[in-house]
Amino acid sequence: MYIVLFLINLFWAGVIVYAIQWFNTQEIGLFYWIEVPFLAKLFIGIAMYDLSTYWFHRTAHFLPLVWRFHRVHHSDTTMDSSTFLRSHSLELMLWFSVSDILASAIFGLDLTILGLYYIILIPMFFLEHANLKYPKWLDKTVGLFITTPNIHKVHHEQDEFYTNSNYVDMECLPLM
Numbered sequence: 001m002y003i004v005l006f007l008i009n010l011f012w013a014g015v016i017v018y019a020i021q022w023f024n025t026q027e028i029g030l031f032y033w034i035e036v037p038f039l040a041k042l043f044i045g046i047a048m049y050d051l052s053t054y055w056f057h058r059t060a061h062f063l064p065l066v067w068r069f070h071r072v073h074h075s076d077t078t079m080d081s082s083t084f085l086r087s088h089s090l091e092l093m094l095w096f097s098v099s100d101i102l103a104s105a106i107f108g109l110d111l112t113i114l115g116l117y118y119i120i121l122i123p124m125f126f127l128e129h130a131n132l133k134y135p136k137w138l139d140k141t142v143g144l145f146i147t148t149p150n151i152h153k154v155h156h157e158q159d160e161f162y163t164n165s166n167y168v169d170m171e172c173l174p175l176m
């Protein structure tokens, strides 16, 4: 079973790489039309991938079909680092890869930027779900730049009113 899952993942990763490289070779996307320094492209690119993740996360809450998969992540009654691992594989594979492909096509981003985004995002996912006790002032300071566990905890409340808020994964709070 695990070998089948591994092969499906490998195949799907190939599809994502192929799709993004195809858009790149066709020079499709904003950064192919406007010239910006590499470092600026890197920072803006990572932010744009994250913005796309944010919106796809929001849609996972209001599109009933996608919510059926995303609710697996919300089924954990007590949040800790392992909550991040409780996600439906179809949601991660299909929904969020569509987000990455779309962001690459719109903004003209490549696999290097996507790789860097995930190097930052995966530890952030573990951190934001962590069951940590820390001073509240960190939410008001560090929380302006990254999603702290207390901010994300609201999103994991069982009450629907709170679950449908605080969608941020790693970006700045003004996007909430």
Ligand SMILES: [Zn+2]
Pocket (backbone or CB within 6 Å): 057, 061, 070, 074, 155
């Ligand atoms: Zn959610």
Ligand SMILES: [Zn+2]
Pocket (backbone or CB within 6 Å): 073, 083, 084, 129, 152, 156
């Ligand atoms: Zn979560």
